[in-house]
Amino acid sequence: MKTMFSGMQPTGAPHVGNWLGALKNWVGLAKDYDSIFCIVDLHAMTVEYEPALLRERIRNLAAVFLASGLPAPEHCPLFVQSHVQEHTQLAWIFNTVTPMGELGRMTQFKDKAAQHAKNINTGLFTYPLLQAADILLYKGEVVPVGEDQVQHIELARIVARKFNNRFGEFFAEPKEIVTKGSRILGLDGKAKMSKSLGNHIEITEDPDSIRTKLKGAVTDPKRMRRSDPGDPSVCNMFTLHKHFSTPEQQEWAASGCRAAGIGCFDCKKVLADNMIEQLAPIREKALDWIARPKDLDDVLDQGAKACRARAQKTMDGVRALTGL
Ligand code: TYM
Numbered sequence: 001m002k003t004m005f006s007g008m009q010p011t012g013a014p015h016v017g018n019w020l021g022a023l024k025n026w027v028g029l030a031k032d033y034d035s036i037f038c039i040v041d042l043h044a045m046t047v048e049y050e051p052a053l054l055r056e057r058i059r060n061l062a063a064v065f066l067a068s069g070l071p072a073p074e075h076c077p078l079f080v081q082s083h084v085q086e087h088t089q090l091a092w093i094f095n096t097v098t099p100m101g102e103l104g105r106m107t108q109f110k111d112k113a114a115q116h117a118k119n120i121n122t123g124l125f126t127y128p129l130l131q132a133a134d135i136l137l138y139k140g141e142v143v144p145v146g147e148d149q150v151q152h153i154e155l156a157r158i159v160a161r162k163f164n165n166r167f168g169e170f171f172a173e174p175k176e177i178v179t180k181g182s183r184i185l186g187l188d189g190k191a192k193m194s195k196s197l198g199n200h201i202e203i204t205e206d207p208d209s210i211r212t213k214l215k216g217a218v219t220d221p222k223r224m225r226r227s228d229p230g231d232p233s234v235c236n237m238f239t240l241h242k243h244f245s246t247p248e249q250q251e252w253a254a255s256g257c258r259a260a261g262i263g264c265f266d267c268k269k270v271l272a273d274n275m276i277e278q279l280a281p282i283r284e285k286a287l288d289w290i291a292r293p294k295d296l297d298d299v300l301d302q303g304a305k306a307c308r309a310r311a312q313k314t315m316d317g318v319r320a321l322t323g324l
Helices: 016-032 051-067 086-095 100-104 107-115 122-136 147-167 207-215 236-244 247-258 264-290 293-322
Strands: 003-008 034-039 078-080 142-144 175-177
Touching (some): 003 016, 016 034, 016 051, 034 051, 051 078, 051 264, 086 122, 086 147, 100 122, 100 147, 107 122, 107 147, 142 147, 147 175, 207 264, 236 247, 236 264, 264 293
Parallel strands (some): 003 034, 003 142, 142 175
């Protein structure tokens, strides 16, 4: 079985983009691979955050993972990055084989540096090396991610190659798995859905709030009046229909929009009903997990224990090759 690794930052409640672009695929793929899933708290430290909230966010993220059907801990470890110290050790070694130019061209660094102009810390710059360490520490071969992370996986391949060239063949080059929901736009219809842009719907958002947010979401900007025909291919609501609605409902929405037979209000109502129905069981199970923090901690502890053993084995090999 190939090894699969993926992670998510506990920077806030996970959203529909995280679900469609990552989590839903993780759940679908988990049993076909030797899978490992990680809550990357050290990565989350690269932007301003409130220390008192971090633990709660980690637990909440674990709760959503489990509520979404991730088969942890039975079939795959789920753990917190900082609980396995080898991640930062390997990241340091990768720092020593990676030219700065490789990091400077990362689009996520450029975007985040622009977004957090007052806090362009070194961690933000070397972020992809910690990500490469996450994957390569477990000799990860496949990495299911959304489109925005593809460049980081490419860099992980470069890092593996640089290490192998310098110290001898050791790491295999990982490959990304990108699926259909790989780039979900936010409610503004412009930028990708993101916690930091506030254009998102949380996976555990309550139904009333989902309805209110969708009501205010941007549609085809050229459709100003109910009587104007619209173009579903430029409407983010239609993209969401493709993920949440039946083929018949999608056809109803597309043809009704084109002919101005339905209004955006009608279209959004059906979308909201479907989204609420599909997210409701996750929300319910997540709230149940959140009410049992000790059980959550047990799952994460088990995950860290399993991963520590594997990480130490890799680091033994790295130490031997690097002369440490
Ligand atoms: P993060 O926490 O930003 O996002 C987690 C996953 O969700 C995907 N995603 C999206 N997919 C579709 N549409 C969107 N609007 C959207 N927003 C987010 C991301 O592509 C990602 O797959 N650097 C990573 C975390 C990480 C990691 C790793 C991932 C750290 N180490 C090792 C894989 C392997 C990140 O910031 O994800």
